[in-house]
Amino acid sequence: MSELAQLLANGLVTGSIIAIAAIGLTLVYGILGIVNFAHGEYLAFGAFIAFAVNVTLGWPIAGSIVFAMVATAMLGLGLEYGLWRPLRRRGAKVVALLLVSIGLALVLRHVIFLVWGATPRRFDVDVFQVYDLGGVIRLSLTQITAVSIAFAAILLVGLTLARTKLGKSMRAYSDNSALASVSGIDVDRITAYTWVLGAGLAGLGGVLLGLVQGSFNPNMGFTLLLPIFAAVILGGVGSAYGSLVGGVGLGLAMELSTWNALAGGVDPVYKPVVAFAILILALLVRPQGLFGKARYV
Amino acid sequence: MSSSGPILKVSRVEKHFGGIAAVDGATLDVARGSITALIGPNGAGKTTLFNVVSGFYRPERGEILFEGERIDRRSPHSIAQRGLVRTFQITKALTKMTVLENVMLAARNQPGEHLWQIVLRPGSARRREREVAERARELLRFVHLERLADDYAGTLSGGQRKLLEFARALMTEPRMVLLDEPMAGVNPTLGLELLERMKALQVDLGMTFLLIEHDMEVVMSVSERVIVMNEGRVIADGPPGEVQRDQRVIDAYLGTGAAAAAGGMGR
Amino acid sequence: MTAPLLATTIASPSFWAFVGVVAGIYTIFALGLQLQFGFTGLLNFGHVAFMAISAYTMAILIVKVEAPMWAAAPAGIAVAMVFGLLIGLPTLRLRADYLAITTIAFGEIVRYVALNQDGLTGGPIGTINLKGSGTSASYNGDWLAFQGKVQHALETVFGDMGKDTAMLAIVWTVAIALIVAMQVLVKAPWGRVLRSIREDEDAASSLGKNVFAYKLQALALGAALAAVAGLFFAFQFSFFSPQDFDPLTTFFGYIIVILAGTARNWAVPVGAVIFGVIFAGTRFFEFPPFTYFGSADRAYLRLIVVGLILIGLMAFRPQGLLGKREEMVLE
Ligand SMILES: Nc1ncnc2c1ncn2[C@@H]1O[C@H](COP(=O)(O)OP(=O)(O)O)[C@@H](O)[C@H]1O
Ligand SMILES: [Mg+2]
Numbered sequence: 001m002s003e004l005a006q007l008l009a010n011g012l013v014t015g016s017i018i019a020i021a022a023i024g025l026t027l028v029y030g031i032l033g034i035v036n037f038a039h040g041e042y043l044a045f046g047a048f049i050a051f052a053v054n055v056t057l058g059w060p061i062a063g064s065i066v067f068a069m070v071a072t073a074m075l076g077l078g079l080e081y082g083l084w085r086p087l088r089r090r091g092a093k094v095v096a097l098l099l100v101s102i103g104l105a106l107v108l109r110h111v112i113f114l115v116w117g118a119t120p121r122r123f124d125v126d127v128f129q130v131y132d133l134g135g136v137i138r139l140s141l142t143q144i145t146a147v148s149i150a151f152a153a154i155l156l157v158g159l160t161l162a163r164t165k166l167g168k169s170m171r172a173y174s175d176n177s178a179l180a181s182v183s184g185i186d187v188d189r190i191t192a193y194t195w196v197l198g199a200g201l202a203g204l205g206g207v208l209l210g211l212v213q214g215s216f217n218p219n220m221g222f223t224l225l226l227p228i229f230a231a232v233i234l235g236g237v238g239s240a241y242g243s244l245v246g247g248v249g250l251g252l253a254m255e256l257s258t259w260n261a262l263a264g265g266v267d268p269v270y271k272p273v274v275a276f277a278i279l280i281l282a283l284l285v286r287p288q289g290l291f292g293k294a295r296y297v
Numbered sequence: 298m299s300s301s302g303p304i305l306k307v308s309r310v311e312k313h314f315g316g317i318a319a320v321d322g323a324t325l326d327v328a329r330g331s332i333t334a335l336i337g338p339n340g341a342g343k344t345t346l347f348n349v350v351s352g353f354y355r356p357e358r359g360e361i362l363f364e365g366e367r368i369d370r371r372s373p374h375s376i377a378q379r380g381l382v383r384t385f386q387i388t389k390a391l392t393k394m395t396v397l398e399n400v401m402l403a404a405r406n407q408p409g410e411h412l413w414q415i416v417l418r419p420g421s422a423r424r425r426e427r428e429v430a431e432r433a434r435e436l437l438r439f440v441h442l443e444r445l446a447d448d449y450a451g452t453l454s455g456g457q458r459k460l461l462e463f464a465r466a467l468m469t470e471p472r473m474v475l476l477d478e479p480m481a482g483v484n485p486t487l488g489l490e491l492l493e494r495m496k497a498l499q500v501d502l503g504m505t506f507l508l509i510e511h512d513m514e515v516v517m518s519v520s521e522r523v524i525v526m527n528e529g530r531v532i533a534d535g536p537p538g539e540v541q542r543d544q545r546v547i548d549a550y551l552g553t554g555a556a557a558a559a560g561g562m563g564r
Numbered sequence: 565m566t567a568p569l570l571a572t573t574i575a576s577p578s579f580w581a582f583v584g585v586v587a588g589i590y591t592i593f594a595l596g597l598q599l600q601f602g603f604t605g606l607l608n609f610g611h612v613a614f615m616a617i618s619a620y621t622m623a624i625l626i627v628k629v630e631a632p633m634w635a636a637a638p639a640g641i642a643v644a645m646v647f648g649l650l651i652g653l654p655t656l657r658l659r660a661d662y663l664a665i666t667t668i669a670f671g672e673i674v675r676y677v678a679l680n681q682d683g684l685t686g687g688p689i690g691t692i693n694l695k696g697s698g699t700s701a702s703y704n705g706d707w708l709a710f711q712g713k714v715q716h717a718l719e720t721v722f723g724d725m726g727k728d729t730a731m732l733a734i735v736w737t738v739a740i741a742l743i744v745a746m747q748v749l750v751k752a753p754w755g756r757v758l759r760s761i762r763e764d765e766d767a768a769s770s771l772g773k774n775v776f777a778y779k780l781q782a783l784a785l786g787a788a789l790a791a792v793a794g795l796f797f798a799f800q801f802s803f804f805s806p807q808d809f810d811p812l813t814t815f816f817g818y819i820i821v822i823l824a825g826t827a828r829n830w831a832v833p834v835g836a837v838i839f840g841v842i843f844a845g846t847r848f849f850e851f852p853p854f855t856y857f858g859s860a861d862r863a864y865l866r867l868i869v870v871g872l873i874l875i876g877l878m879a880f881r882p883q884g885l886l887g888k889r890e891e892m893v894l895e
Contacts, residue, residue, distance in 0.1 A: 035661045087879060095607060095660055099822070100878045102815055106871030110864040118860070226672060229665050269680045276669035283662050284654050351770065377772035389767035391760050393891045401753075402760050403771040409753035410773075412781060422752060429753075449890050469771055 002136040007255045009137045013212055015251020016150035021205035021224065022231040022243035023157060024076075024198025030238020031173055031194050033094055034084060037101040039202060039228065040221030041108035046072040046203025047210040047220060048116050055124050061211075064123075065149070069203045076199025077192060079104070085191075105222065112218040120215035123207075146208040153204060154244055157197070161240055166193055171240075227254070227272065230279035250275055302365075304329040304473055304505050305350070305381070310359030310369075311529075312342075312349050319345040321529030322359070327473070330503040332495060334516040334537070337526035338550055343509045344386050346526070347475050351383040352376040363473070378405070380472035384465075384479060386509070388458035392451030396442055399450050399461055400433035401426075403468035436464040439494060441487060456482035463491065467498070473505040480515060492519045513541065525549070581728035587840035588735035589796045591833045593813075594820040595742055596789030601818070602826035603750055604782040605762030607664040609814055610651070610671030611790050614644040616678060616809035618791030619798040620685055626703040627694040633706035641791040648787030649780060656779045668811055678806040690805025691798075707799045735796055739833065742789065747829045749785075758782060759827065812867075816843075819874050825887025834886065842869065 025039045050068035053059045059067070087100060129141040139147075161167035173190050209224065210216040231250050235242025257274040258265040266274060303326035312320040320342045327333050335343050348354045350361055352373040361369040363381050377383075391399050407429060408414035409422030437443040440460040445453065450461060459479055466474050480488045496519065498504045510516050516523055516537055523540045525533040527549035533540050540546055593615060600606040618640035625636035655666045678685045686693035686701070694701035715730035749755060760768040761775050769775050798804055816839065824835030843866060857865060883889045 035664070083875070090879070092878065092882075096878050096882060098607070098661060098664065099818065100875050102818070103871040103874030103878070106812075106815070106874070107868050110867040110871070113864040114861055114868070226665075226669055230669075233662070233665065267680065270676065273673050273676050276673050279669050280655070280666050283658055283666055353766065353770075372774075373766070373769040374772050374774045377770055382772075383770055385766075385770070389764050389770070391763050391767055393763050394756070394759060398756060402756050402768075402773075404753075405772060407753045410757055412749070412754060412785075415749060415752045415754060426753060451890065465771065 004256075004259060004261070005136045006138065007259055008252065009133075009139055011252035011255035012248065013139070013143050013147045013251070014254060015248035016147050016154065017205050017208050017212065017247075018224065018227050018231050018251050019244045019247025020150050020153055020201050020208065021228045022235070022247045023154075023240050024200075024202045025228055026232040026235065026238055026243040027170065027194050027198050027240060029232060031170065032084065032088075032191060033097065034101060035094065035098045037098065037225065038105035038108055039101075040223070040225035041105050041112070042072055042076065042199050042202035042221065043206030043209060043224065044112055044216075044218050044221035045075055045108060046206030047216055048112050048121070048206075048218070049203070050207040050210070051116070051121050051123060055121070058124075061123060061125055065204065065207050068207050069200045072203025072206070073196045073200035076195035076202075080191065080195045109218055109222060116218065118217055120217050121210075122215050123210060125211065142211045142214075146211045149204070150208055153201065157201070158241065158244070160197075166190075170194060223272075226279065227275040230275050230282070233279060234282050250278060253278055302329070303327055304364060305507070306362040307346070307350065308360050308362075310346070310349055310356045310361065312345055312354055312356050318529050320349060320356070323526065323529060323531050324359075325524050325531050325534065327505060327507050328522070330499060330505055331522060332499055332506045332508070332520045334520040334523045335507055335509045335526065336511065336513075336516065336523060337532075341526040341549075342529040343526055344477055345529075347383055347477055347509070350376075351381065351475060377469060377471075380470070381475070382466045382469050382471040382473070383475035384459075384462040384477055386477040386481075388455070388462050390450040390453060390458040390461050392449060394450060395447050396437065396450050396453065396461060397430070397433055397446040400436055400464050400468050401429050403465045404429040404432070405469055433464075433468060436467055439467075440464045440491070454482070456484060456487075459483050460487070460491070471504065473507070476506060476508040476510075478509050478511070480510060480512065488515070495519065513537070578728050581732050583840050583844040584732050585728065585735050585796075585800055586844060587833070587836045588732070588739045589793050589800065590816065590820060590839060591739045591836040592735075592742055592796065593790055593793035594817045594824075594832050594836055595739075595746055595829065596786035596793070597814075597817045597821050598824075598826070598829060598832055599746060599750075599758075599789070600782050600786040602821055602828070603755060603758045603762060604779060605660065606656070606779060606783060606786075607660045608667045608783065608786065609664045609811065610667035610669075610674075611786070611817055612809045612811065612813040613671040613674040614648060614787040614790035615794035615797060615813070616674055616806070617647050618644040618794040619804060620678060620691075622795055623691045623694060623701075623703040623798060623804075624684065626706075627691070627701045633704075633710075636703075637795050640795055641788050644787050644791035644794070645784045648784040652780045652783040656776060656783065668814075671809075671811060671814065675806050675809050678809070685806070688806060690803050692803045702802070704799055704802050711799075731800060735800075738792065738796075742792070743829050743832065746789075750827075750829065754778075762827075815874075816870070819870060819877075822874065822877050822882070822884055825884030827891060828884070828886050831884065831886040835884070839870075842866070842873075 021039070021043055024042070025036060028034050028036050046068045049071045050064040053067045054061055054064035083100070083104070084097070087097060092100070125142055130138055131141065131144060132138055161171060169190055170193065173187065206221060209220060213220070227250055228247070231246035232243050233246070234250065235244070235246030254271045254274050256262070258268045258271065305327040307323060307325050309322045309324055310320055311318060311322055323342065323346055337343055345354065349356045349369070352368065352371050352375070356369055359369070360367060363376070363379060368376050368379070368381070391402070394402070407422070407425050408418055409426060415422055434443060434446060437446050440463060442457060442460055442464065445457070450458070453461060459482060463476070463479055479491065483491065492515065495506055499506065508520075520537065522535065523537045524531055525540055525543070525546050532545045532549060533543045593611070596614070597608065597611055600608045621643045622633075622636045622640035625631040625639055626633060631639070651667065651670050655663055658666065679688055681687070682693070691703065692700045711730045711734070714734060718725060718729055718733060750758065757768065757773050757778055760773065761778055765775050797808070820832065820835040820839050823838060824831035877884065883891070
């Protein structure tokens, strides 16, 4: 029983980070038609910016997180104006943009390698402070903090999308861009905010990933990319809420697959394989995702 | 199978998109060797019906028989191979291939399309390719595109693409052709010629045509029978003159705001 | 590396023979992608897995079953093709972006299995560990014997040459033969069907072409080409490990195809050679500004350059160096 509780807790930790990262990927995919293979690098970028501010400059971690989010949002916005928009103007479509994103992933990842090297890095936080919750679950303070921040962010994003004018326009645009652009929605503005939101959340996800992993290197984002894609597809491409559910569900599935009661469970080294297998199965059974035709609510 | 009786029978076919019924229990049949027109206001479900009959959409209900055989569970290629070929309202010219290649692609019985045959019988593939090229040029001459044979199909105008699709459909040696607005954008003289050739193919080869067409004059001149659809159903069926006077048909066109002046129901 | 040593490396025929062999292997690998992506439009991002499957199958059969190389090598190709069919059956109906994601996931599954099933694959250490720790396993005895014979034959005809010329000759003979074979296939009506599928599946199926069957053929045949590349890769490096088969290798294949020009078989070796020179050649640029960077940093720089090339090509010359703009199909 306590094993199960522990796995559930771990699953929530992993899942909430996947979910945070998946929101940006799914919005950019749904709204701009970019299947962004560089999204993992946005996470790594966020983590390393936070590392620089937190460890190199000695800022507290909270400030570092905010700084990293802003920096990653700026990166997202800069690339939109410097790369994606000119490409779209030239008529580049899904496959061309996808291949560009692979090139971008190579560039970003290895710039990070070039600047920070391959040595595993850690944030300046106390990773040894561990809490016993009800005597069954043990989570470190950083894990508890990370999952709380993740869920707070999820809630905030959910409210933004559901309640604000901007959020509603984003959903409308993702649903039917042709209709939205004739109905007076300012497409350029939506696009910019999509990147700010998506990349900012990716930056946050990267820092949180670094926190729960303890140590991280520039490959961290690419390693998590396929589970993030799996969450996006599970939730239905373009659906922010779907990707949240997909992300948390996937995190839980990855952890629970190792549960002893399940015929001994899967060897933990195969946790990513569980995510890939779920992804492939999901696409085969329901290519439109669990939540139907890419609708938000 | 049966060489008498209708070549195509559609019974109570339904196809929904989300909440709306694009085809809502349509029933019709098409006589062998006929030229039948399918008309109806925009959004009546004509194109959707073509998509269902040609296997691109799977109907939720109903059945479709071609030459007495169920085809409503078959894939598009196997329906086409059986001799039921369609063209598209929004043309699907292969723009990155030449006009000639577009037509040659449609040939049947080309051993060169099978990997093992290329290895085992390279000669027969090449021989067939020559026949195919010759026949393709003939068909291009027929639709007046022979001068453009070696141009990329992407350079063709909308009307020319319609003609290309017509030639391509004929290249498959079909028994029946579904034409979705084949005259749209085609210059009127050429359009008339196309109708003549359709008649000739009908008379000489017994080919069957079902065509979606808005121009009543065209419909009157070419088809002995008109089927009218509205809101996913067949609402009238008979000789053109009769159908034109049918009150339900007039109402259907009036209901959509389209002019239903005598003699012309479309644009 | 000191300057004189560098000079000998750059001048050394064996270094350039090595670059040539790697370019030849990449040519064969990318030729498979050319068929799948360039001609058929299939966005297969798990190509490296077929390479891994054939290399591992061969090595395992030789080391564990003591199969002769002449049986183990074809078995490797056959197993890779079977996997091509198996992964194709459920995925080839998916749209391009989903196919890309499922195939990259498939490739990663293969790599994870190779990494973690030590008993079968030797695990992270690689094939040298195929007999367990303590003994070092080798699978290329038969191959080296064959290569020696070819070398000897070459020397009797052309006189003394570098010791790597046999491998160079073998790889490029096979590469050119395969290019010719692929050219024959795509020039046949079969290739016309593939190109029609690449542009518009619905048009192809409306004309009676079994789109799915053609995609499956392209995937399996492309897998076989990757498998051949995998065998040569194994022979060239005499041992290998799962890290050799990360997704980057597949992306390199794409860069070669795009650099060369999609749907251009004979352009593939041009792309591969350019890529090989950028990749291997830049290791030895011992002058500023390169000297400001250590060797690890230079590896990162190389990958940055490769990424920029891919972005630049897609932005300014999507048809590649030798392709035709009119025939470009990228949705
Ligand atoms: N792929 C589709 N998805 C959703 N709705 C569709 C689709 N195709 C057609 N429809 C709807 O079905 C109805 C019938 O359309 P269609 O068959 O194109 O009519 P017609 O060809 O008679 O003008 C229309 O309301 C149209 O909007
Ligand atoms: Mg229509």
